[in-house]
Amino acid sequence: MxxxxxxxxxLGRLSASWRHCVGTGRLNLALRADHRESLALVRREIGFRYVRGHGLLSDDMGVHRVSGGRVRYSWTYLDQVFDHFLELGVKPFVELGFMPTALASGEETVFWWKGNITPPRSHDEWAALVRALLAHLVDRYGVDEVRTWPIEVWNEPNLVNFWKDADQEAYFRLYETTARVVKDVDADLQVGGPAISPGSDGWWEPFAEFVARRDVPVDFVSRHAYTSGPAQHVPFGTYQTLTAPGALLDQFDAPRKHLAGTALAGLPVHITEFNTSYRPDNPIHDTAYNAAYLAPVLAGGGDLVDSFSYWTFCDVFEEENVPTSLFHGGFGLLAHRQVRKPTYHLYAFMARMGPxxxxxxxxxxxxxxxxxxxxxxxxxxxxxxxxxxxxxxxxxxxxxxxxxxxxxxxxxxxxxxxxxxxxxxxxxxxxxxxxxxxxxxxxxxxxxxxxxxxxxxxxxxxxxxxxxxxxxxxxxxxxxxxxxxxxxxxxxxxxxxxxxxxxxxxxx
Incomplete structure (x- = not known):
């Protein structure tokens, strides 16, 4: 006892970094009723302030269109998604990816919905796309609002699953092109990266050296954190070992340690994804054990980082195809149809703690x-x-x-x-x-x-x-x-x- x-x-004030941001699946899913009802619920009962998702530039958002050799940028779906976020009082944490097919240099994809993971065939065309996107956001929502939206360049480029060959040099080039366009649109827009996954801390020193040597803008740094071992597949599911919860906090602390003494020391650190397992079909996510495991992380993570974003707020999520059962090991705090999981209650309890x-x-x-x-x-x-x-x-x-x-x-x-x-x-x-x-x-x-x-x-x-x-x-x-x-x-x-x-x- x-x-x-x-x-x-x-002893001090309770940090709000635990609910600064939350993850979702690809942004196209935010057009669905179940997703929207779930986001409204977590906003009301937990109070998340930002939401981050993949696929902003993927084909199913229809942003980059080509017809008869002409390029047109379409904001039809993007506006519906971001308008809804803001109506609920949630801001976008903007992740730039994946590559539109018509702009891609190759055919390699990730996930059931085939997000293209290759570099742009033309960095000038990529720069034009990013410029047009940000100009539209500024025009629609106002520059003061968009300045509060962090802009993260890509997702886990250190993994071959998410960036062709995990080519570090190619990512650095993409980051530089993107960051310079962001600042050219407005010098006070926030841009950062490299959004790397666990086990790739060797990226920090080269990234810091590259941006310092070439004077590339960086307003924040980001990484992900998971504590699960290799996947042990069963039909329609996965089991994995877990290290102790303290390993998550060690991962949170890693960027500051690796960047100490570099030009990036002291920058805000955002953990833009974290959970126990990195698999969307691991039953651990549905359990009371998951909530007990993450409780000390929510209680102590604010001492280490500026935000840590639970991946994800609901099970409207299709990376490994459409789920075959209500409970299927999905990442969500909520199962489909707003059924609350034990980890949801951990977050709801935290939202009721005093300051x-x-x-x-x-x-x-x-x-x-x-x-x-x-x-x-x-x-x-x-x-x-x-x-x-x-x-x-x-x-x-x-x-x-x-x-x-x-x-x-x-x-x-x-x-x-x-x-x-x-x-x-x-x-x-x-x-x-x-x-x-x-x-x-x-x-x-x-x-x-x-x-x-x-x-x-x-x-x-x-x-x-x-x-x-x-x-x-x-x-x-x-x-x-x-x-x-x-x-x-x-x-x-x-x-x-x-x-x-x-x-x-x-x-x-």
Whole structure:
């Protein structure tokens, strides 16, 4: 059991970097109703500020069109997507890619939807496309707005899957061409990269040396973070080993360490993708274990980077073809049809934490509001594949400061049973395409379990004994109570109330 005496004085403010951005699939999916309804939900309940997705320039967005030897830029779909984002209060984190077929130098593609991964056949034509895109965005949304949108050049060019031959020199040329066009459109637009995947830290020094030597603009740096091992494929799914959660935080910290002493030292660092597994068909994403695993990452990641973007907010996602089942190991915080997964609740709990950090430990985060409300996020620590099996119970005891003489304690639980639609889906027989009734059942079962009680404040404190079940993430809030008198009311006279518990609660 951990036992923490929480101090009254804050350690600082809770960083908002955990919800600065969230990922999605290719941007064409944002034209679909399920995607739009899911984005509206996560915006309302979690408050993500930016959304990043692939395929802005891919053929299914129709941006780069050629007919009769003439080039025309079409913004029809792009405007619908970005208009919707902004209507919801979410800004685009712009990823420039993949290559339009008519502008591509080769035929190599990635994903079921065939995003072209080759360099442009003409850098002048690429520059013209980027210039036209940014000029349109500035004209439609205003330069002050677009200046707040980070512009990231490509996605994981260090992998042959995403950039032909993982050609570093070719990527640097693309980055330079793009960055110079961005700044030519407006010097205050933000541009950055190299958006590399885990395991390629050898890119940092060459990238820093290249942009410094050629005086290429860089406003931020970006990379991705995952902790899963090689894919072990089964029909319509994948299993992988996981390293410990601390490995994600080590990956977050890597850019600053590698860039120390270079011309890029001190730049903002954005983790533009992170999760446990990098596969969109790994069932780990649907589990309570995933939420417990990521809890310390959300609690501590803000100390290391300016943002870290969960990949992704919903399962409207088709990299490995169209999913064949409601639960299929998708990246999303939400399954299709807005069914909340356990990791969704982790994010929703974080969104309700107070702004002032009072304490942080290996299994808890404690914050406070200005009005005295204390909020607690607690979780059972897990250690990845190599760690010990999580026990059936984990105890957290916290003594928290509360003003006044009485308090109201409310707690929500998500674990292997409570708040776990994936568990309910398995109990329902794993229906691939649930009926309307089954969807209602799954949504009901996805709600966290709730309990509440009245507490006496003793010496300015309330003690919370939180018994967490296996793989649990729990949220508790302690609200100061200011009793109001209601003359003539006596709960002891209520029919069915005969024990001393209500009297005790009334007197506490």
């Amino acid at each position: 951990s036992h923490t005496h929480v101090p009254e004085q804050p 002032h950090v009072l304490a942080r430990g290996e299994d808890h985060l404690v914050c406070r509001d200005d009005d005295g409300r204390v909020t607690v996020l607690a979780w059972q620590p897990v250690g990845g594949t190599g760690g010990p099996d999580a026990p059936e119970r984990h105890d957290v005891r916290l003594s928290v400061p509360v003003p006044g003489s009485r308090a109201f304690v409310r707690r929500e639980r998500v674990n292997e049973h409570d708040g776990n639609a994936f568990a309910a889906w398995r109990e329902l027989g794993r229906p691939r395409s649930p009926s309307a009734r089954q969807l209602d059942v799954l949504r009901d079962c996805s709600r966290p379990a709730v309990e509440h009680s009245a507490r006496a404040v003793v010496d300015g404190r309330v003690t919370l004994d939180l018994a967490l079940s296996r793989h649990e993430v729990t949220f508790a809030e302690v609200l100061p109570v200011r009793p109001e008198e209601h003359e003539g009311l006596d709960d002891r006279r209520l029919l069915g109330v005969s024990d001393d518990r209500l009297v005790a609660a009334h007197e506490r």
